[in-house]
Amino acid sequence: MKTLDVVLGLQWGDEGKGKIVDVLAERYPVVARFQGGPNAGHSIHFGDTSFVLHSVPSGVFRKGAINIIGNGVVLDPTIFREECEAIEALGVPVRERVRIARRAHLILPTHKMLDAADEQSLGKGKIGSTLKGIGPAYSDKTGRNGLRVGDLFTPDFQERYATLKRKHAARLSQYDFTAPFSLETAEAQWMKDIEYIKSFEIVDCEYETNALLDEGKAILAEGAQGSMLDVDFGSYPFVTSSSTACAGACTGLGVAPGRIGKVYGVFKAYCTRVGSGPFPTELNDATGEQLRQKGHEFGATTGRPRRTGWLDIPALKYAVMISGVTDLIMMKADVLDGFDTVKVACGYRVDGKSCDRVPYDVYADIEPVYKEFKGWKGNLGACRSEDDLPREFKEYVAYIEEALGLPVRILSLGPDRAQTLIRK
Numbered sequence: 001m002k003t004l005d006v007v008l009g010l011q012w013g014d015e016g017k018g019k020i021v022d023v024l025a026e027r028y029p030v031v032a033r034f035q036g037g038p039n040a041g042h043s044i045h046f047g048d049t050s051f052v053l054h055s056v057p058s059g060v061f062r063k064g065a066i067n068i069i070g071n072g073v074v075l076d077p078t079i080f081r082e083e084c085e086a087i088e089a090l091g092v093p094v095r096e097r098v099r100i101a102r103r104a105h106l107i108l109p110t111h112k113m114l115d116a117a118d119e120q121s122l123g124k125g126k127i128g129s130t131l132k133g134i135g136p137a138y139s140d141k142t143g144r145n146g147l148r149v150g151d152l153f154t155p156d157f158q159e160r161y162a163t164l165k166r167k168h169a170a171r172l173s174q175y176d177f178t179a180p181f182s183l184e185t186a187e188a189q190w191m192k193d194i195e196y197i198k199s200f201e202i203v204d205c206e207y208e209t210n211a212l213l214d215e216g217k218a219i220l221a222e223g224a225q226g227s228m229l230d231v232d233f234g235s236y237p238f239v240t241s242s243s244t245a246c247a248g249a250c251t252g253l254g255v256a257p258g259r260i261g262k263v264y265g266v267f268k269a270y271c272t273r274v275g276s277g278p279f280p281t282e283l284n285d286a287t288g289e290q291l292r293q294k295g296h297e298f299g300a301t302t303g304r305p306r307r308t309g310w311l312d313i314p315a316l317k318y319a320v321m322i323s324g325v326t327d328l329i330m331m332k333a334d335v336l337d338g339f340d341t342v343k344v345a346c347g348y349r350v351d352g353k354s355c356d357r358v359p360y361d362v363y364a365d366i367e368p369v370y371k372e373f374k375g376w377k378g379n380l381g382a383c384r385s386e387d388d389l390p391r392e393f394k395e396y397v398a399y400i401e402e403a404l405g406l407p408v409r410i411l412s413l414g415p416d417r418a419q420t421l422i423r424k
């Protein structure tokens with residue numbers, strides 16, 4: 001019996017999940033997204049070109065792959081149509097490769113308006129949301145008001161849409177805010193784009209995933225965002241609105257926990273975060289700027305400069321614990337090439353006391369306790385085997401493995417598929 005294997009971001013998103021799913025997709029006939037929506041930006045590079053996926057799973061560029069947009073996802077019809085058309089323009093038969101869960105929820109134009117209104121009203125305390133309507137769409141899901149992909153096929157869909165829009169309008173009227181776009185224009189486009197969605201294969205995701213596993217087809221579940229943005233375990237309220245941890249793959253695809261096999265935890269060799277919230281190892285100095293420039297740390301979805309800092313072991317340990325990670329995958333190690341020293345937070349001092357846990361209080365005064373490593377010379381991006389790796393870099397990796405009690409199975413040393421070292 002084949003298993004559902006899961007790829008998760010262990011930090012604050014943007015760990016490089018897209019590249020890894022694209023690399024691993026070779027071994028998986030099925031790739032599925034289980035949570036989040038177009039707040040995700042998963043970049044895939046081929047040769048000189050790159051492509052950013054928002055809603056479509058990163059297996060879409062592999063011939064013959066089945067890509068499922070799971071019930072746990074929130075789908076924006078306009079972004080989805082634009083994305084699919086761009087994929088099709090590359091000669092990829094997107095309709096043959098993508099299936100959509102009937103139970104996935106829809107993002108309405110008014111969800112995006114509410115997201116903007118919420119953020120404006122929070123002022124300095126804003127979450128730094130991607131403004132894609134994610135929070136309001138998930139609120140309607142759990143508040144039992146949402147509209148689902150399956151509802152597009154019901155005769156009273158327009159009435160239900162109008163009812164929900166009226167509820168949103170009542171809420172919006174309580175805000176003093178500047179609308180970031182024209183609702184009429186967005187709505188007219190949205191109505192056309194729901195027809196586009198209807199031209200795809202719509203499935204009962206839970207039956208589909210279980211049947212595929214029974215047929216002997218392994219599924220790779222592609223997480224979006226990161227563990228530290230999980231609605232339960234992240235730095236609430238500076239989080240996204242879905243379950244980004246491994247458990248989310250079960251509810252987001254209708255697969256039982258016992259069917260989960262490997263849990264790949266993806267992390268960058270340093271840290272980044274976009275949006276607000278605690279970031280203990282953040283570097284607001286020239287080193288932070290160097291990481292941002294060398295790592296091209298600007299948002300794939302919003303273009304915002306990402307906050308940067310050193311690796312954070314307590315946060316990684318926490319993410320590994322919550323999701324039962326079995327294999328680690330280190331990304332963008334090449335970005336650290338040429339630094340004289342590389343630091344890792346191996347613990348914290350919280351309000352002056354030594355601590356190895358992620359604190360509940362997002363306003364706590366957290367001071368990282370660093371371990372320093374000697375930097376390495378040379379170009380990791382050119383290494384093609386374990387023997388090519390500089391000794392100092394191997395020491396850095398070995399320390400992380402020991403601290404987390406897990407092997408780093410894949411080292412990504414650059415954006416290209418070829419710059420990936422799969423280790424014994």
Ligand code: IMO
Nearest residue numbers: 013014039040041128129130224225240274275
């Ligand atoms: P991928 O999948 C990084 C962040 C936003 C904000 C918070 C809430 O590419 O790693 P939301 O729009 O979800 O309500 O925003 O979460 N965020 C991400 N940060 N990568 C992402 O996705 C993110 N998706 C949301 O910046 O702080």
Ligand code: MG
Nearest residue numbers: 014040041300
């Ligand atoms: Mg991103």
